[in-house]
Amino acid sequence: MPVLAKIRALSNETRFEIVKLVRDRELEAGAVARRFKISRPAVSQHLGVLREAGLLRERRVGSKRLYVVRAEAFDELLEFIEGYWSPRLQRLKSAAEAIERDKVKK
Amino acid sequence: MPVLAKIRALSNETRFEIVKLVRDRELEAGAVARRFKISRPAVSQHLGVLREAGLLRERRVGSKRLYVVRAEAFDELLEFIEGYWSPRLQRLKSAAEAIERDKVKK
DNA sequence: TCGTGGCGTAAGTTTTTTCTTACGTAAAGT
DNA sequence: ACTTTACGTAAGAAAAAACTTACGCCACGA
Numbered sequence: 587m588p589v590l591a592k593i594r595a596l597s598n599e600t601r602f603e604i605v606k607l608v609r610d611r612e613l614e615a616g617a618v619a620r621r622f623k624i625s626r627p628a629v630s631q632h633l634g635v636l637r638e639a640g641l642l643r644e645r646r647v648g649s650k651r652l653y654v655v656r657a658e659a660f661d662e663l664l665e666f667i668e669g670y671w672s673p674r675l676q677r678l679k680s681a682a683e684a685i686e687r688d689k690v691k692k
Numbered sequence: 693m694p695v696l697a698k699i700r701a702l703s704n705e706t707r708f709e710i711v712k713l714v715r716d717r718e719l720e721a722g723a724v725a726r727r728f729k730i731s732r733p734a735v736s737q738h739l740g741v742l743r744e745a746g747l748l749r750e751r752r753v754g755s756k757r758l759y760v761v762r763a764e765a766f767d768e769l770l771e772f773i774e775g776y777w778s779p780r781l782q783r784l785k786s787a788a789e790a791i792e793r794d795k796v797k798k
Numbered sequence: 799t800c801g802t803g804g805c806g807t808a809a810g811t812t813t814t815t816t817c818t819t820a821c822g823t824a825a826a827g828t
Numbered sequence: 829a830c831t832t833t834a835c836g837t838a839a840g841a842a843a844a845a846a847c848t849t850a851c852g853c854c855a856c857g858a
Contacts, residue, residue: 597699599696615834627817631817632816648826649833649834649835650835664773664774667766670715671767671770722803722804730846731847733847734848737807754804754854755803757804757805
């Protein structure tokens with residue numbers, strides 16, 4: 587799943603909270619839903635979006651469905667931002683050094 | 693600006709592209725707009741959202757407006773994800789160690 | 799001072815997202 | 829078998845986001 591899809595999935599406040607909820611423990615769909623004031627189906631749909639984006643893993647146990655964050659997804663997100671950002675930082679660093687050199691020349 | 697606002701700002705494809713465009717150089721609003729097929733006012737609005745979220749800095753030169761990414765904003769985003777994520781990794785590590793201890797006990 | 803280029807804002811429409819109610823299905827309990 | 833629990837999905841309403849055209853405001857060059 588592309589990074590933008592993950593960002594989009596995280597951009598909704600309810601989904602953002604859901605991710606926090608299942609960040610370090612599996613939780614069944616119903617338990618997640620009970621934490622919010624919106625309807626259970628609405629939460630179910632949010633869980634679907636998060637799963638589709640690759641942010642959550644779903645596991646079925648009997649009639650229950652357990653959700654938990656996919657660690658790899660977050661690592662991927664982190665790597666993306668780092669990789670996206672560090673080239674810029676290097677360029678800025680080079681620019682700063684160039685300015686320093688100019689100052690010395692003056 | 694809260695982190696969620698930044699994520700929301702990045703969640704739109706056009707804005708995502710705009711950020712790439714002004715990641716390492718200042719660009720005037722018109723130059724940014726010309727890169728997209730949507731109308732100039734639409735792009736102007738996107739620039740506004742990005743600025744509001746604290747992702748871009750705006751500088752006026754004459755009648756022009758130059759935009760560029762605010763480095764601090766991205767650092768903040770990075771720090772947030774790292775801080776958000778690493779506690780979980782530590783917990784997992786502890787859990788793994790606990791399991792190891794159990795195995796030894798057996 | 800008159801036009802022209804550069805750009806944001808307003809108002810309203812279209813598109814997308816989010817939510818609700820109704821319904822269907824499968825597993826578990828009785 | 830019958831009922832209840834646990835969920836997802838469908839369909840459509842409601843809310844939010846994105847886009848368009850129209851307009852207005854500087855700054856600048858003629």
